[in-house]
Amino acid sequence: MVEHLTSVEICAGAGGQALGLEMAGFGHEALVEIEPPACATLRMNRPEWNVLEEDLLDWSGKPYEGVDLLAGGVPCPPFSKAGKQLGAEDERNLFPKAIHLVDEIRPKAVMLENVRGLLDPVFETYRRDVESQLKKLGYTPGWRLLNASDYGVSQLRPRVLFVGIRNDISEHFHWPTPNEAMPPTVGELLGDLMASNGWEGADEWALGASSIAPTLVGGSKKHGGPDLGPTRARAAWASLGVNGKTLAEFPPEAGFEGMPRLTVRMAARVQGFPDDWQISGRKTAAYRQVGNAFPPPVAAAVGRQIHKAISARRLHVAA
Numbered sequence: 001m002v003e004h005l006t007s008v009e010i011c012a013g014a015g016g017q018a019l020g021l022e023m024a025g026f027g028h029e030a031l032v033e034i035e036p037p038a039c040a041t042l043r044m045n046r047p048e049w050n051v052l053e054e055d056l057l058d059w060s061g062k063p064y065e066g067v068d069l070l071a072g073g074v075p076c077p078p079f080s081k082a083g084k085q086l087g088a089e090d091e092r093n094l095f096p097k098a099i100h101l102v103d104e105i106r107p108k109a110v111m112l113e114n115v116r117g118l119l120d121p122v123f124e125t126y127r128r129d130v131e132s133q134l135k136k137l138g139y140t141p142g143w144r145l146l147n148a149s150d151y152g153v154s155q156l157r158p159r160v161l162f163v164g165i166r167n168d169i170s171e172h173f174h175w176p177t178p179n180e181a182m183p184p185t186v187g188e189l190l191g192d193l194m195a196s197n198g199w200e201g202a203d204e205w206a207l208g209a210s211s212i213a214p215t216l217v218g219g220s221k222k223h224g225g226p227d228l229g230p231t232r233a234r235a236a237w238a239s240l241g242v243n244g245k246t247l248a249e250f251p252p253e254a255g256f257e258g259m260p261r262l263t264v265r266m267a268a269r270v271q272g273f274p275d276d277w278q279i280s281g282r283k284t285a286a287y288r289q290v291g292n293a294f295p296p297p298v299a300a301a302v303g304r305q306i307h308k309a310i311s312a313r314r315l316h317v318a319a
Helices: 016-023 036-045 095-105 121-136 186-195 202-208 231-238 264-270 283-291 296-318
Strands: 005-010 026-033 051-053 069-072 109-115 139-147 158-166
Touching: 005 016, 005 095, 005 296, 016 026, 016 069, 016 296, 026 036, 036 051, 036 283, 069 095, 069 296, 095 109, 095 121, 109 296, 121 139, 139 296, 158 296, 186 202, 186 264, 264 283
Parallel strands: 005 026, 005 069, 026 051, 069 109
Antiparallel strands: 109 158, 139 158
């Protein structure tokens, strides 16, 4: 039986990371999220979770001192290649708040997710500063670029993971190893959904959609709508037979001709969400939650390794 460990999650979004950590054996003491549609999604799927609809900058972690894990997906625009890459100068940079919460809560481990751009040379000094602050608090820090496709997700979706392990536990932590099996192609993954509304061309479409998906782009409050991203991303989707200019409310009907569009449910499946995970809000708000999510299978893979490290330390102490 997997030992039950506790966590606090910040910038929880639609719950991709929270769901993955739940799979890994963590129970959530609190989930902090500022966007109402995302909070509604979390409450709808897990009514028992303590969802706090608050601005993280005004939130104190002191009531949760001593939980096993502090996790979150701090906003990516400060480091995204799609933005201006302002880093520490960007008002949306929440790494300083996350470090402050580590100091308040003193968890056994920290897990923060962000975009690949954070590993660019321009942010080397910034990364070293984050590492230095965590080392002063007694943690062993590390960064790793993980591709979601290595953990069963049908898109490449490279993401940077920062994991800080308390020094007395750090020797027990090891990054997850990639799966040997390739994930399903887009056609294999979505063929049944494309056919679910009577479209006769779904099987032929599925045969043509013969590779994994490009990275889904969710956009932000300022930029991006219910589409699959900028021109290059849409072209990549078009090569799979998908019209990425907009999302559809429903799968294609009988008699449909042309390139089908994805629905929010299809996009959620591409992200690795189970089909019973409901997404709250209208199409734009719902897709933004899905497109910005951390794929649950990747969160679960890293979470299991953190869980093993903490549990190994407890067994060592008990012995």
